[in-house]
Amino acid sequence: MDAILLQILNGLDKGSAYALIALGLTLIFGTLGVVNFAHGALFMIGAFCAVTLQRVLNFSYEDVDESQKDFLGNALKVKTPYVEAWFGPEFGGAIIDWAVPLAILFAIPIMIAVGFIMERGLIKHFYSRPHADQILVTFGLAIALQEVIKYFYGANPIQTPSPEALSGVANVGALIGMDFVYPVWRIVYFFFSVVIIGAIFSFLQFTTFGMVVRAGMADRETVGLLGININRRFTIMFGIAAAVAGLAGVMYTPINSPNYHMGMDFLVLSFVVVVVGGMGSLPGAVLAGFMLGILESFASMNEIKSIIPGIDQIIIYVVAIIILLTRPRGLMGRKGVMEE
């Protein structure tokens, strides 16, 4: 029983990342009609916003300590972060410790700007081109972006820990009279994604801007005829989608040390999530994200793998095939989306 509950929690956690990325993908597809294969790269850039802030906060000056030697036998240069020198070791240390949550503030403007530049600078030139062209250009962009990140940060994963107060495990089982633990930061990640998903849905549901965007998603031409500059709003939505992917990346860094390839690792799965959820359906993307996350976790259980070896590697695709055979438009797909 403990094992099943743990896998459900794991699945919700994985599903959180899938759902956030798939949500952004669907927003872009639903508004601009673009299949954005660079969306995984946005997730990766978000993660590297956290890495960058961590490095900025760790900018240090050096004191020569004659009593210690470096690897060449010279006097050791001891590094002290400027932040600790300015604010004292305790408060300065706390700022460095909280680098990942602080990176949220740092990442939002950067990701929106990256989204704007990406959309205005490249993707808008491909609106009228076939989906295959859009896929090729955005996939190429993703490769270029990850190579840029690798050039500056190297290929190896970079440790980006969670704040001390939010590391370790919580006895989640005690809430239901059982005894099992779960990492605190993973719980934080799940609730964070729920808040972001809730905020996006509220924004679209309860604001005038959101209402116009939804109207544009349903009938772009009519909204345009009403004198509304729907393209501008869609560009803003691209920026918001980029920010969502970026925030998902920032908060993911303590779970797995980020590397330049992490976006690609999520990209394919997130596209499967979008297709299973139904192209253009925001609730579908979220539902499919969590569902596939949970199924993937269960498929990794030894009991399941002993019955069907290797199922953990193909479960998502098997489920996708079954769903598309029975519901060709996905779980919550609408008629007419990506249908000639």
Added chain:
Amino acid sequence: MSKSAFSRRGVLKSGALAGTGLALPTIFTASSAAAFTNDPTGSSVTLGFNVPQTGPYADEGADELRAYKLAVEHLNGGGDGGMMNTFSSKALQGNGILGKEVKYVTGDTQTKSDAARASAKSMIEKDGAVMITGGSSSGVAIAVQGLCQEAGVIFMAGLTHSNDTTGKDKKANGFRHFFNGYMSAAALAPVLKNLYGTDRNAYHLTADYTWGWTQEESIAAATEAMGWTTVNKVRTPLASTDFSSYIAPVLNSGADVLVLNHYGGNMVNSLTNAVQFGLREKVVNGKNFEIVVPLYSRLMAKGAGANVKGIHGSTNWHWSLQDEGSQAFVRSFGTKYGFPPSQAAHTVYCQTLLYADAVQRAGSFNPCAVGEALEDYEFDGLGNGKTLYRGDDHQCFKDVLVVRGKENPTSEFDLLEVVEVTPAAQVTYPVDHPMFAGGALGSCNPGS
């Protein structure tokens, strides 16, 4: 007047052609008897450095490339000479190899077997490389080793730790300086026994490819031999990034030791996940839960950060060693690049010197002569103590380091500390050991 069908000119022409035709086979036979693939005839010789310059092991590849360039500099008489000064063989004079200036070409393996083979093929066929070296993955090393055997050039393997490289997939033209999974297990087991006792239940998570399989087989056999029980062996896809769903079942498995047969990004992520799930604070069967990483790399330890503290593993070499050879190499590399070399850099530097030395001693670049010079060759002064290049399988036998993640590092490089230097005799195995069975070395191929 009758006209003869044979003119003087015609007879001469026919005779010349027939003579040339008859002589041709002899020319070719004589030539091929002496020649071998890419016999360097000019004033220089080209070596092929085939390393991952893109892909997940690009940092290891970059460090390997730095070491190769340093080795070339030293072979050509530049720099401070590095480990050439401490190497027990004094055949190398700092004037290249056999008086020929050493040049090199580089290729990108991308940590993919097909790309690595294509890159090696291009270096052999287009650039005239007489030796290929490199690799940061056993799959790649085995693939390139096979190609070099077919092409008739020597392959000096870089970072490859699978038993199969010098086991079932060994080749006469291939040589490995790096240690292997069996040696890691043989070095680690006694240390683990002293630290954690003989009554332990181990749970293995293993990368699902050649290196992972042989590493798991080796460490499971070594720990079982000292009394440990293997609770479970779970294979994880190489492409995995989040290991939480593989770690969660460990919590209630009854295991009190987790063995992570992972390397690279897999190791960083699985170790991070294991620590996140509180395994290090867990007490099972009245014992503290322990994590073991059989193959450590400093570059990877950096990725795992504080999670490596106190965790034991093995490594081929570490920059903190105090022998003359290691210190000379660290000084040379550190002065040139500003940071200490990794074990990947060390092994490829050694391989380059060992190849050059073998050519020098053999007096020829012919792969068969070079192979003969390397086989059963004993040397010292390259940072691992006395070392033997065993002729039967082309595997180096030398001391193995057992290391531990350092609790209080003094710098970003000071991540591992050596807890034991396991003597070569303790990690040596017979040629016909079952874990290495299944393949034949064959005979050397000089090519063309």
